[in-house]
Structures are given as C-alpha cells and as structure tokens.
Amino acid sequence: MKMKKFINAPETITDEELIGLGLAYPDILDVDGHLVISKDLADADRVTIVTYGGSGHEPAQAGFVGKGMLDVQAVGDIFAAPNAKLVFEAMKRADKGHGVLLLTLNYAGDQLAGKQAIKLAQKAGLNFRQVVTGEEVQYDPNGEDNKRGLAGAVALYHIAAAAAREGKSLDEVAEIAQRYADSMASITVKSTDATHPQNGMSFGDLGETDLMEIGAGQHGEGGGVRVPMMSSKDTVAAVAEVLSKKLGLAAGDKAFVMINGCGATTMMEMLVLFKDTVEFLKARGVEVVASMVGEILTVQEAGGFQMNIAKWDEEFIRLWNTPCHTPAYSKE
Amino acid sequence: MKMKKFINAPETITDEELIGLGLAYPDILDVDGHLVISKDLADADRVTIVTYGGSGHEPAQAGFVGKGMLDVQAVGDIFAAPNAKLVFEAMKRADKGHGVLLLTLNYAGDQLAGKQAIKLAQKAGLNFRQVVTGEEVQYDPNGEDNKRGLAGAVALYHIAAAAAREGKSLDEVAEIAQRYADSMASITVKSTDATHPQNGMSFGDLGETDLMEIGAGQHGEGGGVRVPMMSSKDTVAAVAEVLSKKLGLAAGDKAFVMINGCGATTMMEMLVLFKDTVEFLKARGVEVVASMVGEILTVQEAGGFQMNIAKWDEEFIRLWNTPCHTPAYSKE
DSSP states (O other): OOOOOOOSOGGGHHHHHHHHHHHHOTTTEEEETTEEEEGGGGGOOSOEEEEEEEESSTTTTGGGBSBTSBSEEEEEEETOOOOHHHHHHHHHHHOOSSOEEEEEESOHHHHHHHHHHHHHHHHTTOOEEEEEEOOBOOOSTTSOOOOOOOTHHHHHHHHHHHHHHTTOOHHHHHHHHHHHHTTEEEEEEEEEOEEOTTTOOEESSOTTSSEEEETOOTTOOOOSEEEEOOOHHHHHHHHHHHHHHHHTOOTTOEEEEEEEEOBSSOHHHHHHHHHHHHHHHHTTTOEEEEEEEEOSSOOTTBEEEEEEEEEEOHHHHHHHTSOEEOSSOEEO | OOOOOOOSOGGGHHHHHHHHHHHHOTTTEEEETTEEEEGGGGGOOSOEEEEEEEESSTTTTGGGBSBTSBSEEEEEEETOOOOHHHHHHHHHHHOOSSOEEEEEESOHHHHHHHHHHHHHHHHTTOOEEEEEEOOBOOOSTTSOOOOOOOTHHHHHHHHHHHHHHTTOOHHHHHHHHHHHHTTEEEEEEEEEOEEOTTTOOEESSOTTSSEEEETOOTTOOOOSEEEEOOOHHHHHHHHHHHHHHHHTOOTTOEEEEEEEEOBSSOHHHHHHHHHHHHHHHHTTTOEEEEEEEEOSSOOTTBEEEEEEEEEEOHHHHHHHTSOEEOSSOEEO
8 A cells, every 4th residue: 555645755755844843833834944933033032942853743733833832843854853943043043032932852963952052152152051851761771762752842942931021041941951850751652653754654554563662762663562452541540650750749749730642542542541541540639730632743643642741830830820822732 | 342431331421521520610500401592691781692403523613602602502412403492491491581692513413403493483473593614625526515514613613702892782693604504515535433422333334454444424425536555645625625626715815724543633734734735725815714623523432523714804803813711612
C-alpha cells in the first residue's frame, strides 16, 4: 500500500502547511517563511518566549504561538531542527528590550542548533537565557536514560509566558522555567507505527504485533519495554507509578496531568486515560489541579500517548490560571 | 492483530470518557451521566442550544459544549443516538424561559430519537424549534443522494448560539440556523478504515488498497466514488468544485471553509488541504473570511477529511466574530 497522505510534494510540505496555518489564524499569528510570529508580539513590553523544532509534530510547536504562550517559533523541516541562523533570527525578532527566553527540547539536532544560535546571539549582544527540557523518565530500569524532551514543554510555554506577562525580569522568568522543567516527568507509550510523510516509509517496528512499547520516545526511537496491549487502567498504573516516584508525589501534593495523543489515538481513549490517571493519583492523596488532554505533540499518525505529570506549587497554579489564546490551546 | 485502543471495557467507554471530560474541563462544563451541560447555562437569560448524538466522534459533539456554542448535549453510545427521554431531558434542562433550539444531524437513528423527544416536549408544553442539518452533497452524479448531516453543524452551533446571545427570539434564532443549514455543503473523503472500539472490527472496506473514497459519509458508510489517492491540490479541486457549484459560489462571494480531520489524517495535511482550498476559491474570486481546521468530528482513527464550505453574508460574519470558549474550540 502506498502512503495515503494528502500532500502535494514531499519537499514543500512544511512550507505549504505554514502558509495554511497563517491563512487559518490571521487573527493570532503571522507566518514569515519558517518563522511563526504571534500578533501579540507587536505591543509586547516584556520578556518574550522563543522556541524552535522540526515540523511533523503538529499542532506542536507552531500551534502554540499566540497570546500567553510562544512569541516566535522557528520551524525546521519534518523532524529536523531549523538551522541556527533561523533560530537566531527568531530570537532577534522576539526581543523587545527585556530579553528572550529560548526554550530547547533535548535532542541532539536541537541542542546543536541551539548552541550555534547562542553563539550568534552572544556575538550580537542579545540578552537571552536558555532553558532545556528533557523530562523523559527511564521506564526500563536497565534501559538507557535518554532524558529526551517530550510534550511537557508545551505546558511550560504558558507558565513562562504568564511569568513574563506579570512583568518579571528575564532572570526571574528563566528561573521559573527551569524550576518547571525540573518539576515534571513524562513517558511515551506507543501502540502503532507512523508513516514518514516525505519518503512514505513506516518508522518504528511495532508492525502488526499485539505489543505496545512503554518508554518509546517521541519519534518512536525506541529504548522502551515491549509488552502486550493492556487496559487503560493497567497502562496508567504502570506509567503513573514511575512518574509519581520520580517526582516524589505524596499525599497532599498538587499535580498537573497532560495526556498527549500521538496521532491516531482517539480523544475518547485520551479522556479514559486521563480519568484513570486522576483516579490513580487521587487514591494516593494527590489532587489534579489542572490538565491538558488532546493532540499536543504528535508523531504523524502514530498510535499511543505521552503522559506528563508535573508537581505544582501555588506559583505554578497562579501562572497557569491566566488567559492564553493560540490555535491549539486557549484559556479564559 | 488485536484492537490496539486504550480502554477498559467496551460497555463503559462512553461513561468513562464523559467522566474524563468533566474532570478535564471543570471550568467549562458539567457532566451528569450522559448529559453534558455548559457552566454558562446557569446564568443564561436567552434562547438555548441543544443537540444530541452518538459518541465515538470526539471531540464532537460534547467538546463543543460551553460559552457561545452548545448549552447541553445528550450523548448516546458509540455511533448511536441517545434515547428520546434523554434528548427531552436535555431540552428541559436547557430551557431558560426563552425556548430551546434543537439541532439534529440527518441520520435515521437521530431523526427517530428527535421525533420521539419532540412528542415528549410537545406534551410537556416546552417551547422549542428543531433544525435538521443534512448538508452532504452527492459527489457521484449517479449515486444516492443521502443528505447526511456532516461536520458543518459544528460551525452552526456557534452561529446559532451567537444569535441567541444577541437576545434574538427563538423564531429568529431558528430562522438564522435554518438559513445557515441551507447555506452550506460538505463532502467526506476517506482514505483508511477505522476500528470499532467496542467490537474491535475494522469498519469500511478500503483495506490495504491505494484507493480513497470521495463521498464516503461520516461513518464511512460508503456511497461514494473510489479513485486512487490524489495530491492535496487535485483532491481539493475535485471536492471544492462540486461544493462551489452546489452553493452557486461566484466572484465577489465570501465563504467559510472547514477542513475536518477524520482521525488519523494529520494537522499537517489538513493545513495543506486548507491552503489549497483557499487558493482554489481565490482563483474564482471567492474570499475565505473564516475557517475551522482540525479534528472536529472524527470517526475513530479513520484516515481522511471532510470539506465543508458555507456561503456567508454579513450576518453570518458578524455572528461568527463573537467569543466562544469550549474544550475543542475557542474564539476571542
């Protein structure tokens, strides 16, 4: 069977989808080549928030550009970091005289592009701070601890932007962002493979098995444990147990829970998984005070989900409960 | 290969996902069994908007309960209309003394439940009006004209709710809703089959072919034309041509475009399809003044999309450009 995706040419997918994004959300953002820029930036008199990353993970990250989340995203090609010049250009565009917070997901390509962009920024005398997220928790006790940056970063966009909108300094915003990055943990569960939209190849090798992989990584890079498909409750118990332990969650704690659908997993399943996670934590005396449930950072039409849990204090709760408005997430 | 879905028991999927919905959006809605009720209803002093339908199409319809869209939805089991008593209960709960607009999608089961609920409402002396949407356009000139209700109804939720919030009477709101229902047209393009979450069976019979089906219907019931997969541009040209003709779109007209992902089709593809639709219409002098692009009414993890185009006048534009806030769609 040939790849069944609605595209025109493999080499222009990202260009074309970004044009589509700009046409669909003219009230929220502008698209200039591979830069996606919040309309809200025009009048910004505060610290601004920049990130960058490959396409193919929609709605992440460009779908979170807008009021109260990202100011600028530099977009790479499918699953590939943009070049350092574009990341630097995003930082320059974003700077409103109060400095720029650069958020990086921990992957080799993103780290490299970030390092080079930072050199350009330093040379230009730009005021910036970088925070790297790599909240993946090793599920297999004998496996490799990859500390990959998963979907939890998306909640951080809003936390950091809210801090900036309170008028905090760059150092203060960076400190809150770093504290948030250190307060969260994620695991990916993959159930079916996806198709690369440029070469039509299936990636991942779960194939036609009855297995799922816990700890599979964002692109299904692997490194996890393969087990037969389990019920929602059993899957949640396995994953939430490890995350809770990592975060040291105890009775009386408050938590944020994200269930991120990888692509083909339905909202129906995500809501069942979320319910089971809330109940799992409640049984341990942990209160879920906020959440995101839906397709946040996908890997094409992969089946599976990421669970992200963050331990929240009153500052995170206050910052979260402020408005934001982007194509993929809004709060009143 | 067994079904690979994260559920607990087939018979409780809908109950469980609704509990999850209530836990995820406590600021927007309340869940009472199979009724999903907008928090905004408590202080409503206006006409209210009610719909009903089977689960399995998430985020539709419960994901559109909230401010400026649905006041109450009665939820059935997977792909099945709720019973008439529950639809009547939804209407009673919604009524704030100004009457209730009941929106029905044209399917046999939904029409039957609606007819029975209306009898109960009449007996109880409830003030209501019903509008049925069935905007599907026959793609195959020799095929059966099913006039099924597709995703276009979701845009109507906001148009009708906005009219109600302007203080219009029930007759006025119903008149606008009927006019909207008559101003739109949709076609479904299906590329891959989905799995029934209760019995694990694949439904639809595209199977491992290179074909897509234009005019497939919401559940992939069929009745369309099967052709080899085409590019986004060619697919858009085929579908938008038929929709434009049906609506009599001509140079100078203004249009709304919805690209609704059926489940496995990525946001990336939807944005490319949307761009191509805007360009197709622009070449004919038709301006796209508003849009919805994303997963709106899905069929589990089916591949494909629905294109909905509506011919808009100044009243529709004014009503659309008012705020709404629901789990799956928000406007400032």
